[in-house]
Amino acid sequence: MKPSLRPPARGKRWLALLAVLLALLPGAAVRAEYGDVVLNNWSQKNGMRPVIFPHWFHRERFRCKVCHTELGFKLQAGADDMDMADIINGKFCGACHNGKIAWSVEHCGLCHSGKPGLSTGIMSGGTSQGPGIF
Amino acid sequence: MGMGCAQAAQATHLAEMIFRRKTKAVMGSDIVCLLRNRRVGRWAALLVAASVIGAGVAWGGTVVAPVKNVWAALISDGLHDPANPDISLLQEPGDSLSKLPQDYVGNKVNWDQALNEGYIDPRSKLQPQTRVRTLDQDTIMKNTGGTPWVRFPHRPHTAWLDCTTCHDSMFKEGPTPGLTMLAILNGQYCGKCHGTVAFPLSECNRCHSVIPK
Numbered sequence: 356m357k358p359s360l361r362p363p364a365r366g367k368r369w370l371a372l373l374a375v376l377l378a379l380l381p382g383a384a385v386r387a388e389y390g391d392v393v394l395n396n397w398s399q400k401n402g403m404r405p406v407i408f409p410h411w412f413h414r415e416r417f418r419c420k421v422c423h424t425e426l427g428f429k430l431q432a433g434a435d436d437m438d439m440a441d442i443i444n445g446k447f448c449g450a451c452h453n454g455k456i457a458w459s460v461e462h463c464g465l466c467h468s469g470k471p472g473l474s475t476g477i478m479s480g481g482t483s484q485g486p487g488i489f
Numbered sequence: 490m491g492m493g494c495a496q497a498a499q500a501t502h503l504a505e506m507i508f509r510r511k512t513k514a515v516m517g518s519d520i521v522c523l524l525r526n527r528r529v530g531r532w533a534a535l536l537v538a539a540s541v542i543g544a545g546v547a548w549g550g551t552v553v554a555p556v557k558n559v560w561a562a563l564i565s566d567g568l569h570d571p572a573n574p575d576i577s578l579l580q581e582p583g584d585s586l587s588k589l590p591q592d593y594v595g596n597k598v599n600w601d602q603a604l605n606e607g608y609i610d611p612r613s614k615l616q617p618q619t620r621v622r623t624l625d626q627d628t629i630m631k632n633t634g635g636t637p638w639v640r641f642p643h644r645p646h647t648a649w650l651d652c653t654t655c656h657d658s659m660f661k662e663g664p665t666p667g668l669t670m671l672a673i674l675n676g677q678y679c680g681k682c683h684g685t686v687a688f689p690l691s692e693c694n695r696c697h698s699v700i701p702k
Contacts, residue, residue, distance in 0.1 A: 385567030388560065388582045389595040390686040393568065407568050410686045411582055411596050414649075418611045419686075424651040425615055430681045450615055464575030469568055477685050478568065479595075 387478035392432045395475050398467060405469035417451075426450050433475035559597050560586055595688050601645045623647040629699060632664065638699035 390410030398405045413422070422428045426447055429435055435447060442449035443460055451457045458465055560583035563569045569576055582596075589609070590602040603609050613621045624647045630639040646655075659665075659678055673680035674690060684690045 386561035387566050387568045391566075391568055404570055404573060409582070411586060411598070412580060414600065414611060414686075415585060415609045416611050418613050419649040420621075420651040420654070421612060421615055423654055425619055430654070462575070464573050465578060468570060468573050468576060468579065470570045473568065479685055479689070 385478060389479050391478045393469055393473045393476055393478065394433055395469070395473055396433050397438055398469075399471060403463065404467040404471060405473045405475075406466045407469045408466075432477045559583065592688070594692060595686075600687075601648075604648060622652055624652070630668075631701070633697060637694070637697040638701055639696045640699050641696070 388409060388411055392408040392410065393405050394408060395405035423430065427435070428447065437447045439460070441447055442452065445453060448466070449460070452466075453459055560581070561567075562583075563576055563579055563581060564571045569579075586596055586598050590599040590606065591597060592599040604611070613619075624643040626643045628641040628643070630641065633639055659681075660668075665678070668678050672678055673683070676684070679696070680690065683696075688695060
């Protein structure tokens with residue numbers, strides 16, 4: 356059957372408009388702090404809450420170059436090939452989260468603190484959509 | 490000369506009295522007398538109470554409320570799981586960000602000022618052998634269409650970042666052919682940080698800051 360090119364019926368049009376308006380509501384539920392990163396490549400698959408990494412907290416204590424140059428973190432949320440074994444072995448987060456500079460890996464819930472179902476990405480608190488706003 | 494209390498009590502309308510005696514006379518003891526008049530006193534008390542409540546609401550609205558609302562509490566930020574018992578151990582953004590120089594975008598913090606003025610003293614390296622490099626040099630970009638030229642200051646960028654973050658993977662010496670606002674808005678080049686962790690792309694004139702002569 357040939358698909359109809361006619362606009363949808365009036366009732367459906369209102370529904371569509373409502374859907375668009377709802378989609379445009381800026382961060383109705385999420386009021387994350389600017390730069391908060393969600394990491395959920397592996398967490399939930401392994402029965403843990405997603406990781407919330409707050410940039411604001413870390414940049415008060417370390418300049419960007421420490422993690423993004425010395426530790427090798429890419430400028431893209433979730434792009435690093437890392438897992439808990441790496442962290443326990445002192446790589447990535449494990450360079451500090453070792454019980455000496457910052458809390459150690461036994462304190463699971465301090466990093467794995469996100470709502471289940473979140474996807475990996477960077478939040479910008481509604482100020483912008485982060486990389487790739489289109 | 491003011492009039493006696495008895496006379497003041499007889500005055501039926503406050504306004505009438507003020508107008509008849511031209512404000513000058515209705516001063517000092519006259520006002521005390523007026524306030525002793527029950528009806529006037531009651532209205533005055535009401536007026537004072539309303540002013541206090543109004544001022545309180547206005548002050549709360551302009552001073553207290555935004556500070557509380559600017560930085561969401563972790564438990565209600567939509568990211569942190571309120572069911573996580575450890576959430577109370579984490580520092581609230583507002584606890585520390587409210588003490589730093591304020592901005593009106595991003596974290597509502599002027600991070601460069603916070604660093605320059607010593608509000609924060611973040612470490613530059615973990616390994617003792619790491620060489621910390623900074624550069625105080627401006628680059629002016631003139632191929633900006635009709636908008637003001639861009640001044641890129643290396644100083645605040647190298648205070649936070651190492652050279653290798655941008656050179657040469659993103660920027661080589663000389664013009665960068667793909668460097669357009671479209672690419673930046675799409676999260677490339679400057680847009681990797683500006684729009685995610687550094688001041689957002691809505692702040693046009695912080696980069697497009699040089700008016701061509």
